[in-house]
């Protein structure tokens with residue numbers, strides 16, 4: 001199949017708005033930082049922000065202007081500066097990067113040339129694909145820039161997107177309990193009518209799913225604190241071999257941004273501020289090993305990625321005993337996310353209670369499957385049957401096998417990026433990302 005995006009969904013006008021909006025967010029996410037903060041310490045989990053903002057513009061130039069339209073590079077040194085495939089990670093701190101002003105000028109130049117193309121040229125499905133790709137890539141980096149600010153203890157970003165929008169309430173309390181989800185044949189993955197799709201979602205294929213029992217909500221901070229206070233990080237029996245090795249190597253005694261104020265009283269760091277645990281909000285910044293250990297302690301397990309997708313996208317048939325054939329694009333139906341349904345787009349500048357946003361429930365009564373917190377699944381990130389890489393070959397293929405799948409998006413993720421079939425993937429030791437988890441009952 002050729003590379004294309006649906007231009008009835010992604011019109012030139014919509015794409016122009018997104019190109020502007022994504023770039024504005026990138027600018028705003030770093031606008032208050034000093035030049036020193038724009039470089040920051042060399043850590044394997046982040047990029048120097050001055051490099052990262054140039055890289056998103058370079059990616060857009062490479063795929064939209066150079067690849068799709070055959071234009072010459074704007075800067076002859078651009079590949080040597082910002083090509084993330086060619087430049088080893090640690091090298092990014094040692095590059096002769098242009099100044100901040102020059103980098104911002106390049107970012108505006110690329111944006112304006114793309115906007116001019118959208119205004120003047122015919123929008124082909126292929127061009128629409130590459131513009132979408134560049135916007136969604138930038139969206140992933142604006143999420144990464146936000147967690148970099150958390151990692152480095154910078155203040156929360158100030159975004160005009162958030163200012164003036166009606167703030168969503170973080171209240172909602174806990175949402176205990178499980179739902180029973182029927183089994184049947186489920187078509188895992190995206191269908192060809194999806195207007196834009198990443199290679200790792202292709203294509204929907206039948207999987208046989210047994211009935212399972214899943215929590216209505218992700219694990220909360222209070223629930224995770226009970227595990228920590230029960231000596232969860234000290235007791236070998238809750239941890240897998242690989243998990244225990246990780247725990248010993250980094251000396252983990254509790255989630256990375258937690259601090260014990262007094263016995264049983266925890267605080268956590270949110271950007272540059274310490275706050276008492278919010279008991280009914282989901283635990284966040286825990287890695288796959290920590291999620292796995294919690295599950296063993298609680299007598300639970302992580303869902304597989306197809307169970308997660310069934311819970312989010314599936315519907316019961318008329319009898320209620322089997323899965324229906326129909327699949328929803330989002331937990332609540334096919335309409336795009338709204339503030340009443342999902343906590344996305346930095347709107348709450350943090351997580352909300354797991355009991356909030358009742359309007360976003362799935363057909364089976366699982367809440368907040370889209371937004372708030374990424375959810376680890378038990379599954380390795382692997383290609384679906386018949387996988388072939390799309391033109392951006394390094395998006396998925398290099399990461400198959402040693403990453404775990406996460407689903408659903410978090411409070412930072414852009415709503416335009418997500419759908420039920422969207423697969424995210426991180427190494428199991430990453431706890432700097434916006435990840436939590438939801439559990440399933442052990443099979444009876």
Ligand code: FE
Pocket residue numbers: 055059084137141
């Ligand atoms: Fe990138």
